Amino acid sequence: MRCVDVIKGADVIAGYTVYVDLIKGFIDGKEVIATTMKKEVDRVKAAVETALTGKKVALVSSGDPGIYAMAGLALEIIKEKGVSARRPGCGAPEEGSLTVEVVPGIPALSSGGSLLGAPLTHDFACVSLSDLLTPWELIEKRLNAVAEADFVMVIFNPKSKKRNWQLNKAQEIALKHRSGDTPVGIVKSAMRDAQDVTIVPLKDLHEADVDMLTTVFIGNSASEGYLDFMFTPRGYGKKYDLKS
Amino acid sequence: MRCVDVIKGADVIAGYTVYVDLIKGFIDGKEVIATTMKKEVDRVKAAVETALTGKKVALVSSGDPGIYAMAGLALEIIKEKGVSARRPGCGAPEEGSLTVEVVPGIPALSSGGSLLGAPLTHDFACVSLSDLLTPWELIEKRLNAVAEADFVMVIFNPKSKKRNWQLNKAQEIALKHRSGDTPVGIVKSAMRDAQDVTIVPLKDLHEADVDMLTTVFIGNSASEGYLDFMFTPRGYGKKYDLKS
Known part of the structure; x- marks a missing residue:
């Protein structure tokens, strides 16, 4: 249920083309960053960069985003870029800082x-x-x-x-x-x-x-x-x- | 969302007292089989026996019922008792046979x-x-x-x-x-x-x-x-x- 809320509240949806297609009923009219297999790095980099412009980005995976999926790569890119980030509810957002929520799924x-x-x-x-x-x-x-x-x-x-x-x-x-x-x-x-x-x-x-x-x-x-x-x-x- | 549907549609809720308490908003007026820790076998046996009387029983676990939880014990008891059982959608129910659906959760x-x-x-x-x-x-x-x-x-x-x-x-x-x-x-x-x-x-x-x-x-x-x-x-x- 939290996933649906987050997807509906997002400005931009980023994901593997097949997965974006599976949720097309929820993302009508939103900006989409979709790339094919083996283009994960481009996709997640674009998601992080778009989030840094102030837009709310939902990066979707199938199953659980933390199990062999994109949550790890997103955090790795955030660290490599030296971007400040925090979990929701851990202080007020600052200029140039990201709030990162990993929504668990059913793996x-x-x-x-x-x-x-x-x-x-x-x-x-x-x-x-x-x-x-x-x-x-x-x-x-x-x-x-x-x-x-x-x-x-x-x-x-x-x-x-x-x-x-x-x-x-x-x-x-x-x-x-x-x-x-x-x-x-x-x-x-x-x-x-x-x-x-x-x-x-x-x-x-x-x-x-x-x-x-x-x-x-x-x-x-x-x-x-x-x-x-x-x-x-x-x-x-x-x-x-x-x-x- | 499937969990909520199954719990609302059940006649009987079985579970560890602490977990039954966590979902009390969903089970008002239903029959409850609740036992404490280390009484899992009694609880799951009672759940299986109640299901065999024709009632719909929801056996609740926290997290995912298949990970260190009660789905395994339920199937073990069903096998030991020699009860016929099938997954939903795998043929029409027969007299004395159970339909068993394991609803996955977020572990x-x-x-x-x-x-x-x-x-x-x-x-x-x-x-x-x-x-x-x-x-x-x-x-x-x-x-x-x-x-x-x-x-x-x-x-x-x-x-x-x-x-x-x-x-x-x-x-x-x-x-x-x-x-x-x-x-x-x-x-x-x-x-x-x-x-x-x-x-x-x-x-x-x-x-x-x-x-x-x-x-x-x-x-x-x-x-x-x-x-x-x-x-x-x-x-x-x-x-x-x-x-x-």
Whole structure:
């Protein structure tokens, strides 16, 4: 609800073209700064510069703007430029200073998780397989670490047309530490028209239909499937009678 | 907005007494199943049994019901009881079968993260320090794994009156792998009246005011502080000029 208020109250909307299109019902007549993929830096710089002229700018992300999204880049640019900034309610605005509010959203790990059931009710780790800005060696080290320590693994950016082997490598790493029957939830375009939800055993993950808009949830050693659901018990069943 | 609809449309509200109290404006006149802490199993069993009588039951959690919360226990009990269940829109309801919708929310990692700035714009791991249902050895193994692999660490249930040394141990583990100046964000009661947000260097974490309603964000080796914000660069600064 806060998002809708902020978007409606903004003078300028900045965002990835696809996301700006998703909210077009809310932004009629407003100035728009939209750029395509891999043009994030130009977009966020333009958003910060426009805000410095005194306009109210809403920089939109999908899901949560703080999770693999633009809030971090906005703050990084603000710091690099040496611009003064504060949170709302932390003092009166000054000339040349920005008020920065990060409005939290529902991240793909929550929306996707909810469609699967409850895969994240115990410790979990999020790893992006995109090696555009992170060396693959570090990604692989992280996959190994959390597979070995039995975290539920949430895989972001699992596959694109050019990056087609990384998810198979993640599957291979997970299989070193957990059973081939471990449930894996695959959620495509959560809460959008093209939504698709499936659960497969870890040993079949390489055959699953996965793209850039998919989030993959690899269960831990306790995760279970039941009917169309996947969930991760927290341990109540060991301490309490859940049945009667 | 979906949460509000579901709560308004429910016959019965089930939840932890504190959370039921937070939504009392929405539940006037409804039947309530409220139990205190450590009575989760009784509460969720009663919710499932009440739903089986044909009533619409809303089981409320704070934050996101799928993250360290009750959605997992509900599905576990449904499976243990052998009750048939499906997601909404997946076929017509049958006698003795439940329709289960998990409504995603904004988890503490998102609400707390937004108040700090953007600590989670790169790979992160969530670890609960509660050893009520998880052996401490496994918790410590997980802390070591993600500290070593340079994940941002989100610590849930960091401290209670009885559990007062675990967070210091987590600090000690993190200090083995990252600098004492690493920013640590401490968010108490995010978005509630008692909200409190501070950022301290990792070396001073043991002196911070932390309780059960606090979420602790330990930065990775790239995380930065700036004015009242904390953020984790994703790597754009190495590839692009962010300043001019």
